[in-house]
Amino acid sequence: MKKEKFIFHVDVNSAFLSWEAVARLQHGEKTDLRTIPSAIGGDPVKRSGIILAASKPAKKLGVRTAQVLHEAFLQCPNLKVFPPDYHLYMRCSEAMVSILRTYSPLVQKFSVDECFLDMNDFSYTRQEAIDIAYKIKNQIEDQLGFTVNVGIGYNKITAKMASELEKPNKVHTMFPEEIESKLWPLEVGELFGVGHSSKVKLNAIGVETIGDLANMSIDILKYKFKSYGQVIKNYANGIESSEVRNFSGYEKIKSIGNSTTIKFDVTEADDAYKVLLSLTEMVASRLRSEGFLTQLVSVSIRYASLGHVSHQRKLFHYTDQTMQIYKIVEELFNDLWNKEAIRHLGVRVSKFHSNVSYQYSIFDEDIDKHRKLESVVDALRIKYGKNILTRAGFLHSGFSAMSGGVSDEKYTDMISSL
DNA sequence: TCTGGGGTCCTAGGACCC
């Protein structure tokens, strides 16, 4: 039999919900959440919490990912909703990765619940590859209690599209001669890289399926999408050649940010400042725990009208100091804000440099003192929880001193390109 | 179906340099 090169894509089925279900079974709970209408959802206390993952019975009743919570309850009044537990997800994810590493030395964590495996160190026939994929799938189910889909392709795009075919608990192949029968009939929005706005533009020029895109004139695509036209046409034809990168995710973080939808629309600058300071606290603390200094600070606003704006500023000196970053955040916000009611605020830092070779600025004589203070604060927060110390301004303010969704996640490798 | 939070990448235009 002919030996070939294969890439596998492993995708956890309804990851957040499956993991919650498994954890509860392990803690002695009798009901398996996967067998009843259930979902993982954003904090129901907050306005506009959304569904992050739903069980099959819930999906059957019309509950959908990204649906607003109260809509989900309209579809399914007896829906059981649980808050996300990112630490649990990290542990489940790592357990899966360690199993996968026994099958290939080259494993790329593509998101919390997805991995690519480069199987090219070995030489397998197609049947051998399929057998190994089943072995991986079954071993994960037996040892970890949740199911996955495994897609077998000859590059990342075909492996990924294969794993998305029929769910759950399936192995699919996407070999070159299967592109036409398995990939082309799918609706064009199903293709990795074609999001909402590209789909609308494609539909407008008569492209409905992935096959239509695969056979569309490259001149028209380049006119409409610039260089991205070539990228998505290639994907539609199963053409893609990026490497499976063997890194664990957070080794090459490019930016760190936190943002939050505020419980009420903010119309007073002082309220916005409090939210921004709490976001900056989170961001700066994560920055320091990575051992990074930042050179670029950005602030974003989403207005109640849903308009979105952002400003960024490059700093003269690298820093990891909360109040230095906050000073810029406040200035950026003041430049940016048009006095409209604010729904959502975000703070993000990027352009990192290792803090090992930190250069003292001659303008910051107190910097050493500040750095020592902040590292003490970080240590206390690690030891006693993030709410142990609160800046005086937050007391009785009604705002949390540290805000942002995922607090101390190491895992951030969710990227929009292969 | 316009709703959440955490990310990455790309592009266009302006400023500034030679």
Added chain:
DNA sequence: TCTGGGGTCCTAGGACCC
């Protein structure tokens, strides 16, 4: 004085992913 062309850096915003 304003005319050319090429390059880089910076910023704002859009698109995509899970």
